[in-house]
Amino acid sequence: MTEQVKIIHVVGQTSRKMQRNRKMIHHSVGFDPDHQLYNKTSRNFRVAAAELQNIDTAPAEIERVIRECFVKSAPVYIFVPIDMVNEHVLLSALDNPIDLTMPRTAAIEQSISAAIEAVASAIYASKNPAVLVDCLVQRHNSTAETKLLVDKLKIPVYSTNMGKGIVNETDPNYIGVYNGAISTPGLSIAIEASDLILVLGSLPCDTNTGGFSRKVRPENVIDITPTTVTIQGKTTFKDCCIKPFLAKLATSLISQKVPKVTKPILPPTAETDLETDAITQSWIWHRIASFLRPHDVVFGETGTAAFGLPDATFPEDITWITQTYYGSIGYATPAALGADLALAELHAEKGNPRGRTVVITGDGSIQLTIQELGTMIARNARPIIFVINNAGYTIERAIHGADHPYNDVAPYNWQAALRLFGMSEEQTKGCFHRVTTKQEFEEAVAKRSVTDPERVQMVEVVMDRLDCPWRLLSQIATRGEAVVKEMERAGFNVRRPVLKN
């Protein structure tokens, strides 16, 4: 719900008779149990639910919520009493595919047309427009339309922490990640100097805006959300579904009328930490980025990975999956299982490119969901999992109590993981790689078993327990000087963000 992700959650229930009689069936709560309690509890975390109780309406109810899931891009629930599982329905219900297209009425078309006219006028009237692409574009299936639009505009393009990978980062118009005051040198000045920013699919939470430190005036923004378009803080057009809107905008714009913008020249970002053998946060994210290939699906787990990878420039056609707003550690591992099964299926059934699933997680996060390695091995999934082993919750050490035991995690012997979860001793040898220096890292990622995996690959990357991405420290520093002081006392090297004008 937080991340606007499509989930169809099918929930088994007790029989309708047991529900009516409020029987004390296991998994219930209390002596007079309401069997609909879990249904009621999920209400704030979904956009629709099919509460099946009547076989005549069940097929239409199921279709209704599947459509809602796709149109609203959010979780829906289907509650199925156990006694309905064997009921029969008319086969003709399958005759018509479920309509998953956005609603298109005359009023909507009119709203879209009017919005396009307003957006086009604003662009044509601007001097140095820019585009800022955020994650809701991808969540609402509008990646292709966004690419069409930026190809047409040929003006500077920025992404956000969460919106990386949607546009081609090797395109000459791509500048980098805008994260408010916590951006690479010169970047925030460049985008904030723009007199018109087309913001696409914004998710403006603290962790995606440099702690709300963007300095962008509403009158310089065209805010294109999944359902609305707001022109420079004034007029809002409703019912503008982002997917058809962007498609139509891209085709409607007249290239010659779009201002030519001089690409901002940012100070070069020198390669850092070259003098040390140790694998450092400043070094690794660029290195992992150069390991990536088009069509890879990349997971940056909440933690140093989610804050480190925005420094890296991705190749074209990367799917970047993170969940920095919800921020539930442990998400990346099971999500990568799903992604890799999907990549295999789409390749086998539709001929899509068989990209790789690349996960960068931490020794703290993966502990929450490590058993998914078992499912991966059993199902022949083959993600490449980099586990940053920095002896605990480094992100939490930066936030508070760097040396407090609550920031430690149980020390695992990672080399035994693949063995426990199902691999033979022999297979494990080719699939587990422990690296403590840059040289060892290079040797590991040069192996064909890692670059083109046929089984799960795990690379344990040993790093210093207090080494942090600069973005993360700067993000935490937005909380105030007391927090910066505590970080510095603990030994962190904080780059203070400039928060005031």
Added chain:
Amino acid sequence: MTEQVKIIHVVGQTSRKMQRNRKMIHHSVGFDPDHQLYNKTSRNFRVAAAELQNIDTAPAEIERVIRECFVKSAPVYIFVPIDMVNEHVLLSALDNPIDLTMPRTAAIEQSISAAIEAVASAIYASKNPAVLVDCLVQRHNSTAETKLLVDKLKIPVYSTNMGKGIVNETDPNYIGVYNGAISTPGLSIAIEASDLILVLGSLPCDTNTGGFSRKVRPENVIDITPTTVTIQGKTTFKDCCIKPFLAKLATSLISQKVPKVTKPILPPTAETDLETDAITQSWIWHRIASFLRPHDVVFGETGTAAFGLPDATFPEDITWITQTYYGSIGYATPAALGADLALAELHAEKGNPRGRTVVITGDGSIQLTIQELGTMIARNARPIIFVINNAGYTIERAIHGADHPYNDVAPYNWQAALRLFGMSEEQTKGCFHRVTTKQEFEEAVAKRSVTDPERVQMVEVVMDRLDCPWRLLSQIATRGEAVVKEMERAGFNVRRPVLKN
């Protein structure tokens, strides 16, 4: 909430200012997030909550909900905004210990006295009374009072699946586990022939009553719940807290007036499966019971363990922990971590006997929470964990789809578990034991490292994938003949329960 267990859940929140301003802070939901959403969502799963917003009332609020937790024996929540953590309160708040005793008013005393008189009269007037002890006695801290009562009564005593271990099972008056029609031969006939059954702390869910197959008439029951006493289906006395009620009842009863009851003689339960080397369900539960020692804390995970162990007679002073009403698989492993840390602490600080923590779980259940082994090893906990490796969800195979892949689990190499989760190679050798025959089982449980563990012990017990405790199959059979037929087709040997008179 379902199991009436005391939990104090302390939940960190965003600052009060962020809450007021509905800021999009990570972990929130939506664009205008209600930061109290998780608080609201937990409402049906708690008996009290301290929603701290005001430092002046915070200490009293915290004390209030801690008291509620103990008095009602259920979960409570304390929500702490992050900006309140460093606020100061008066030290004098600690001068008086929190009152955790049950409420005692004149009205309550009168209700208890009247109830005791009614219960005593009914007992004195009965011919062959019996006691049925269930789990809520233990959840509401009334184990000692229950023992006093049954020692005074000297009449036949029965327990339930969930109520095992509360009374001394080696006492001559202890008969066995009453589980409706799914009881050992002769047992249900014996208790159902009683003209007065004192039912203590009943939790009458499907899995604790043989699928609601008890044949007990309300007019033959004195129902003593945590807060009420109902006499033979007629008069109900309210506000009778079970702990003081049982204590007073035990001292008030006049032994000479309690009828002498001839102990029911049940058919002897012959040792079974002695002819095979394989470790079978009929054999193992008795064997594990004889491994137990007084003061052990025993976990029967939901699955074959929860249905198998009721066949076993425990030594005195066993704490039996199961959660057969809520039935959430995976519970036993982390709960055992808590129990073992508590045993160590109570031993070190109060001189309580250092009982052992004994867990019997399954290869399916432990997969859900296996990472708790890491915490166990890191914290020097030393439970003895028997993992029934029967290649999947055997309980679910019995229920439906015996050979369907959804009842399989990822096959683990269990011998690598302790290594991954933190033990050295050398330590693992003395702590992991794989047994496939009775002989190997005997050898493992004869080792001093297992009987008196100094580290986590894991015993992988390999058993047949379709071998089930008879109780489990009979329980499932209460669902009807179609279910029995499916079980028989799959190869299960079902003992049909007699459900009708």
